[in-house]
Amino acid sequence: MTAGNPHLFEFLLRQGDNALVLGHRTSEWCGTAPALEEDIALANTALDLIGQTQLWLAYAADVEGAGRSNDDLAFLRDVYDFRNVLMLEVPNEDFGRTMARQFFFDAFQVPWLSALQNSSEQRVSDIAHKSLKEAQYHLERSAETVIALGDGTELSNQLMQTAVNYLWPYTGELFGEDDTDVAMHSQGIAPLPASMRKAWNDTVFSTLNEACLTAPDDPFAHTGGRNGVRHTEHLGHMLAVMQTLQRSYPGATW
């Protein structure tokens, strides 16, 4: 079926890998968050994202029709076959960067999933519908946290600004456009990511403003994640950890 619609497969990997990679990074916080309530909330977010991963990658595996499962796609592909945006694979660093990244992603996901509900592909629409509720809740929480930490103390403002500055050049990739995006658009499966720009800007600028933070005035955007051309060095380390059992004991059932 990939032969019939390789762009759909590629599109589904992008959705699934975003959820997988961010879910993994978020799960790294388990047991070490700044407060017990945050620990529970981060685990919730990670769980939602892992759940979304299962749906997107199962769909991708079906579309591919090569007999692979969602676990095969998650645990047995190497770096160059991953299709997540680079922003999601960079290390957590601290709670500030973790939450700022979550916020930048959520601000994209809410309008994006909202639009995907109208997809011409029923299964895309169904997954988007289910995931949207989670993304809305994530956005509410990540925006509130960014505001609280930006506004909180001099130190927290400084740390949040550092996080925003670091992440900013990675945000542009969310709006990338290539043959896959054009194909999805023309088939009515998904809108062009660039059409999310206005909604994202509105959410991000108003939130940063309330958080006493400023967006860097530089349109430069790193690319290479969503098309798999050039990931960061961090992804390989993440996969080395994540895939260790599947790689070390091929064929075992867990």
Next chain:
Amino acid sequence: MYAQSIKSTGKSVQSLEEMSPEDRAFQERINRGEKIEPKDYMPEGYRKNLVRQIGQHAHSEIVGQLPEGNWITRAPTLERKANLLAKVQDEAGHGLYLYCAAETLGISRDEMFEMLHNGQMKYSSIFNYPTLTWADMGAVGWLVDGAAIMNQVPLQGTSYGPYARSMVRICKEESFHQRQGFHIMIAMAKNGTTDQHRMAQDALNRFWYPSLMMFGPSDKDSVHSAQSMAWKIKMNSNDELRQKFVDETVPQAEYLGLNIPDEHLKWNEETQHYDFSQPDWNEFNDVLAGNGPCNTERLTARQKAWNDGAWVREAMMAHANKKAAKKKATTQVAAG
């Protein structure tokens, strides 16, 4: 169990006749099976013991996140990863209920954290053992949660209302966790490859005796139990629960095709129980004294998380205060 080294006042239990009228009325309420609630009269010793016990239990839940958290990023499938993460999240939730229960006794969560971090308060010895392979996620669920349930099910009937109620919720989740752990063991020991079976046996070898230690020292060496039992904050003796655990676990190990690492383990027709070897109590004392394999790692991880998160907690507080001040100013302007 999760509170296995509770030192009480050390005084022997008073008879009803020896008690002050208030203490007698209190003990009679307990004897009648009534629940004690936060605002009710309670002897200072009862309060102190409960703070230590619930505090240790709460600390055990959050330190207990670490050995399992160690495998979340390496879970072998998406489903296993989600299950493990959900489990560890439940433990954080248990910590939260228990800290809240302890707070009703007049101590704050921050104070308890401080006492954990400076070593004044303990957590269960079991969490000072390392988790080395994925089979340990099975063994921890099966044995450690299994042992915890043995103790926590009766604690649902403990005399202190908030503790008893938090235990009801915790027990439901713990039995789910135990099943989850057992399923990992089935996948590896019964249905798995030779490597997986070997990992499962190795996990049982390493976790068997530490699990037996979870019930605390033998009754003959447990000097503080009598008062706690009279107060119904401890419901069964250590040896009684340990025996029950062994009796229930041995057939499960047989089902899995795993060997319990005890050459003296034998069914006793006369007692209708298994005879088994005691764990190495010197090792237990070493672990309690801070010399377990992972004491330093666990405590350091907790301290680091707390210290690294200080700026976040301070910022959240500062932001909340600013917001409250702004709201107050707006209300005053509106009223004026």
